[in-house]
Amino acid sequence: MSFFANIYNKKVEIFIMSNIYPLKPKSVLIIGLGQLGLPVAKYVKSKGFDVYGYDIREGAMIVANQIHGIKLSNSFKNFDIYIVCISTHDRDNIHLPQVDDLLSIVKKISYEASDGALISIESTIPAGTCRKIFDLLEHRIHLVHAPHRWYSLDEEKHGVNQLRVIGGVNSCCLKIGLNFYCGENNFSYVEKSPNLNSLTFVDESNKSNLESVQYTIDETKSKNSMNSLGIKMHPVSSIELAELTKIIENSHRYLQIAFAEELYLYCQANNIPFSELRDALNTKWNVDILEPRDGIDGHCLPKDTKMFIASSQKIKSKILQSAMEIDSAYREYRELRSKKVVNPITNIS
Ligand SMILES: NC(=O)c1ccc[n+]([C@@H]2O[C@H](COP(=O)([O-])OP(=O)(O)OC[C@H]3O[C@@H](n4cnc5c(N)ncnc54)[C@H](O)[C@@H]3O)[C@@H](O)[C@H]2O)c1
The missing domain is CATH 1.10.1040.10 (N-(1-d-carboxylethyl)-l-norvaline Dehydrogenase; domain 2)
Structure with a gap:
């Protein structure tokens, strides 16, 4: 199902497929268990999810498993959520961006994941990467980008659960991503919004153009409550903005x-x-x-x-x-x- 919305004077088609998302996601695969992925895996596990990890480096897999009790999986089948934390630099030069590895990981997910699963890219990526990924997925799988701000020297203050930006490739992806990361009403936009049950994006540069997308989260309240990471998120109106x-x-x-x-x-x-x-x-x-x-x-x-x-x-x-x-x-x-x-x-x- 889809509908059209006006976003900043552009007519945009919004697809709805939220009905095929597991309302209580349980299993999470963290891909890339390095400096960022390992603390993410530990945090997600601490929130009660069934967490598995995968890395191309055997050493990273061993550390995650034997020291931190993260289960391992080489298969990408049957997970509700995929969090991608792999490196995005050139293998021979850490100062150069490279997303080929990330794109091949997403291809593997697209072959093996069930319909309606959620992919969250937490790695840092060049602008435009998520659109390429979305084309690969053909919207069989939801996609959000929640770039990380994790800081190794002060994990206490700037660790996994600090406030972060999130963007979805369209409204249903964002809604599902928000529910996974922050659960009900834990959006930073709520502070600005008079209506606690909706999230409205407004073009600040053109206040007269208040046409915007509204995400009503009523339906996910109480009886349909999803498991969440309890992280406060700041949603933005496009995935490109999040990038x-x-x-x-x-x-x-x-x-x-x-x-x-x-x-x-x-x-x-x-x-x-x-x-x-x-x-x-x-x-x-x-x-x-x-x-x-x-x-x-x-x-x-x-x-x-x-x-x-x-x-x-x-x-x-x-x-x-x-x-x-x-x-x-x-x-x-x-x-x-x-x-x-x-x-x-x-x-x-
Ligand atoms: N480390 C930080 O403080 C930090 C903070 C915010 C964002 N980031 C971003 O997060 C991403 C990861 O950074 P990091 O610091 O964890 O890097 P890292 O090098 O410590 O870890 C990346 C891991 O990804 C694995 N990997 C690479 N290609 C893979 C593939 N095809 N399949 C599976 N695993 C693969 C590597 O083996 C490695 O273990 C980068 O995009 C980085 O810019 C890092």
Whole structure:
């Protein structure tokens, strides 16, 4: 069944297939048991779901199973929910995005999963990836993107159950995703909405255009209550927006670090003590200069920033491209400095 809705002046077809979703999902397969997937698996298990894990790395499977009691499955058949947490970088270069592995995982799910199952992509992905996935699934299976903000150095505060953004490929996918992640009424939009049982997306840039999609969740209340992870979620009106939020969040962080790197180089060139300057600046209420440390590394910030730059053909972020140059200059500086002992900017030891 489908109907048409006006979203930001565009007529969009919304498919409804929520009647073939298991109302009380029980079994969950976590695909990718690395830094992110393992804590996700442990959390989902702690919420009473029947959790299985799969990874191409045997070591990851052994750790998940033998240390954390996560059951293993090489088969993708008969799960209610599939949470995808696999890496999305090139195998030979962690700074380059790559989603081929993710697409082949989704293909395997599409062959083996039952009708009406839910796939949630929690990995960070380039804008447009979910549409490709949706084409593969032909809407036999629901699809949401709930990009993760998990932070390994502060799991207590920024762990699996922190507030997150979620987007669905259409309204029924989003509704099912919301019910799995947050259960009844645990949407951050509720705070803004006068009607607690509905969720309305409004084009903030054009208040006169209040035409929007409404998700009424009454029918899932009380007797049809689904099992949920109890995580507060912030739903957005399209899956593309959800994809963008994550890569822009990390691009923003990239910029903040690059600014610290540039300031550090500036201090070196002008013989100014960086730490003292930073401490002084950070006494102001709206200033928070970071430490540049070793430069911008790891498999998240550089890759996700590249994903964001590549997300538009029409306008490429100049500020981020400059930030990347600054990061290269900063790393080069550190390398020269460590080798030559002299300061390569001032030539003074
Ligand atoms: N680690 C974080 O702090 C963090 C936070 C938010 C988002 N993310 C995103 O989450 C995703 C995963 O990151 P991570 O830090 O867990 O990476 P990771 O390298 O620690 O783990 C990824 C796991 O995926 C497995 N994998 C790769 N290809 C696979 C395949 N085809 N089938 C099954 N398993 C496969 C790898 O063997 C590995 O165990 C990335 O997109 C990353 O950007 C990570």
